[in-house]
Amino acid sequence: MFSDFGLGADAGSESPFGALAVDRASTIRSIDKIGHADVVVIGGGIHGATFARIAALNGLKTVLLERADYASGTSSRSSKMAHGGLRYLEMLDFAQVYEGIKAREDLFVTAPHLVKPQEFLLPVYADSPPRWKLGFGLWLYDQMSRVPGRRQSWISARQLGPNHFSAGHSGFRGAFRYFDGLMRDTRIVIENIIAARQEGALCLNYAAVNSISSLNFGKVELGWTDTLTQTSHEITTGIVVNCAGPWVAQVGRITPSELASSIRFSQGSHLLFDKKWEGPALFLPLAEKNRYYWVWPHPAGTLVGTTEREVSALPDDPQPTANEIEEILARLERDVPHSGLSRSNLHYAFAGIRTLPLRKASAGSVAQLSRRHIWAYGSGTLHLLGGKFTTASWTALEGLRQVFKLAHLSHEPVSLKGRLLPGAALYAESVERFDREAQAAGVSESLRAGAIARMGALVRFLLADKSFLEPLGGRLLRGEVEFARHVEQAETLEDIMRRRVELEYAPDHGLSAVGEISRLLSVQLGAAKASEQEQRYRERLATLSQLLQGRGASLQSEESAVG
Ligand SMILES: Cc1cc2nc3c(=O)[nH]c(=O)nc-3n(C[C@H](O)[C@H](O)[C@H](O)COP(=O)(O)OP(=O)(O)OC[C@H]3O[C@@H](n4cnc5c(N)ncnc54)[C@H](O)[C@@H]3O)c2cc1C
Numbered sequence: 001m002f003s004d005f006g007l008g009a010d011a012g013s014e015s016p017f018g019a020l021a022v023d024r025a026s027t028i029r030s031i032d033k034i035g036h037a038d039v040v041v042i043g044g045g046i047h048g049a050t051f052a053r054i055a056a057l058n059g060l061k062t063v064l065l066e067r068a069d070y071a072s073g074t075s076s077r078s079s080k081m082a083h084g085g086l087r088y089l090e091m092l093d094f095a096q097v098y099e100g101i102k103a104r105e106d107l108f109v110t111a112p113h114l115v116k117p118q119e120f121l122l123p124v125y126a127d128s129p130p131r132w133k134l135g136f137g138l139w140l141y142d143q144m145s146r147v148p149g150r151r152q153s154w155i156s157a158r159q160l161g162p163n164h165f166s167a168g169h170s171g172f173r174g175a176f177r178y179f180d181g182l183m184r185d186t187r188i189v190i191e192n193i194i195a196a197r198q199e200g201a202l203c204l205n206y207a208a209v210n211s212i213s214s215l216n217f218g219k220v221e222l223g224w225t226d227t228l229t230q231t232s233h234e235i236t237t238g239i240v241v242n243c244a245g246p247w248v249a250q251v252g253r254i255t256p257s258e259l260a261s262s263i264r265f266s267q268g269s270h271l272l273f274d275k276k277w278e279g280p281a282l283f284l285p286l287a288e289k290n291r292y293y294w295v296w297p298h299p300a301g302t303l304v305g306t307t308e309r310e311v312s313a314l315p316d317d318p319q320p321t322a323n324e325i326e327e328i329l330a331r332l333e334r335d336v337p338h339s340g341l342s343r344s345n346l347h348y349a350f351a352g353i354r355t356l357p358l359r360k361a362s363a364g365s366v367a368q369l370s371r372r373h374i375w376a377y378g379s380g381t382l383h384l385l386g387g388k389f390t391t392a393s394w395t396a397l398e399g400l401r402q403v404f405k406l407a408h409l410s411h412e413p414v415s416l417k418g419r420l421l422p423g424a425a426l427y428a429e430s431v432e433r434f435d436r437e438a439q440a441a442g443v444s445e446s447l448r449a450g451a452i453a454r455m456g457a458l459v460r461f462l463l464a465d466k467s468f469l470e471p472l473g474g475r476l477l478r479g480e481v482e483f484a485r486h487v488e489q490a491e492t493l494e495d496i497m498r499r500r501v502e503l504e505y506a507p508d509h510g511l512s513a514v515g516e517i518s519r520l521l522s523v524q525l526g527a528a529k530a531s532e533q534e535q536r537y538r539e540r541l542a543t544l545s546q547l548l549q550g551r552g553a554s555l556q557s558e559e560s561a562v563g
Contacts, residue, residue, distance in 0.1 A: 027202055037202075037238075046075040054396045065207040160175060210225055247314060267311045318353050348504075437463055515534065
């Protein structure tokens with residue numbers, strides 16, 4: 001099963017990005033040339049990216065194929081919470097909470113530029129679950145992390161003074177203060193892809209797996225298509241690791257009846273408001289038992305979510321529905337009426353789909369289903385059902401143990417614990433040098449801060465060429481776009497705006513820079529295609545804006561809701 005993995009797919013040392021640069025044509029040639037991989041990972045969300053990274057770290061010849069862009073599925077649509085999941089304590093899911101807390105603490109170390117501790121307040125009302133019960137849950141939460149500076153505490157209504165909670169409710173008693181983590185989910189996926197490539201994995205986006213067939217002698221053959229050129233390719237492997245998220249039962253020739261009946265799906269939507277959130281984030285109880293929602297700071301304003309409704313259809317780009325938007329606005333109006341969050345400053349929304357594995361025939365609300373993942377093996381393919389973003393490195397390690405077991409290897413795989421993401425390595429010296437040299441070159445403080453927040457230590461590559469420090473539309477640096485194209489494998493304008501520089505989330509959606517970014521992209525796409533993508537970007541956001549203002553129809557049918 002194991003073999004040397006000497007094939008590189010980098011774009012050569014002439015690139016200003018050195019060995020980090022990658023070239024699509026040579027990656028495809030390398031995948032075709034190896035012909036047989038130890039493991040082929042399907043899906044470039046957090047689980048696929050993390051699995052490819054840990055598999056390559058453990059010496060496996062690894063190929064990852066993603067049918068659209070990295071993180072374009074659920075992994076860019078999460079609540080962006082690096083957490084154990086307080087509410088899973090109520091479901092008595094202690095293992096999930098424990099792993100989440102440990103994984104959160106590891107992310108604080110391995111991705112400190114992308115994952116930060118955040119203070120939360122959980123209000124308690126006369127009709128809330130008893131205060132002792134909430135306090136006990138938070139005490140347990142603390143026991144699992146044991147970080148002295150981040151202990152929960154009780155603040156009475158009187159100590160809290162004027163606040164967001166008392167206005168909407170009578171019977172406000174006070175609030176628990178506790179800590180969790182907030183993360184930039186998409187950037188974590190992208191950096192895991194870079195790290196997987198550094199370990200030797202071949203990773204390709206816009207590469208859809210269409211067929212999986214078992215051959216003799218334990219080999220599996222996959223058919224895949226380069227969706228940018230519509231060319232077909234084949235590769236054989238010892239094992240397929242299917243991390244296709246909600247689409248896990250739709251890949252290739254997989255027995256859908258078995259897998260499909262093992263999962264249910266729920267959509268969750270978030271709203272983003274053009275208002276800087278000051279003070280602690282809020283964890284607010286909903287009238288429905290065991291349900292909560294959050295209000296918390298986001299680099300582009302204030303984020304509020306999430307909804308939870310069962311769905312049966314799985315669109316490639318799920319969209320919030322008009323009903324979900326109304327639901328969140330109504331909750332805010334009821335619970336925090338003076339927070340300044342209303343339709344008048346609502347500027348963006350997104351939706352994602354949870355994959356909820358069933359342990360037994362589960363009826364009832366999807367909100368009550370465990371978020372714990374299941375690894376299921378059959379016919380040369382290991383399928384991942386469900387999972388949490390925060391615990392992806394634990395889940396990947398568990399999956400790799402199964403791969404080792406299937407290969408009759410008795411040793412324990414090397415884990416990712418404590419291994420820095422590329423933007424965390426050499427952080428202080430890289431950021432200090434970038435800041436000093438970019439300032440000397442006349443780059444404004446906000447542009448420097450924006451680049452550092454997105455790229456961490458990788459900003460040092462923006463010093464490789466003078467032109468990289470040119471501002472684009474006053475919103476970002478030209479080098480960020482070049483880095484996205486040549487290192488982070490961005491192929492389209494949407495890849496850049498939504499999942500690399502994340503300007504799509506900004507109140508103006510980065511529209512002042514989009515023309516210049518499109519011109520840079522035209523070098524690889526051609527002028528006509530680049531301008532078509534720019535037009536589509538503008539139109540899509542105009543349609544979303546109509547929907548947010550309550551004037552447009554849902555971009556997605558409400559009918560996909562089951563309950
Ligand atoms: C609303 C919501 C809020 C959440 N909040 C949190 C949170 O705060 N914290 C947390 O820890 N977790 C959270 N989660 C869970 C977390 O987001 C998911 O567990 C995680 O993102 C799933 O990652 P994944 O890699 O399994 O799937 P995905 O990110 O969906 O990736 C699957 C990938 O497979 C690709 N694919 C599909 N078919 C094929 C094919 N045929 N060939 C090649 N590629 C294919 C898709 O394009 C996709 O990119 C939330 C989830 C939702 C929906």
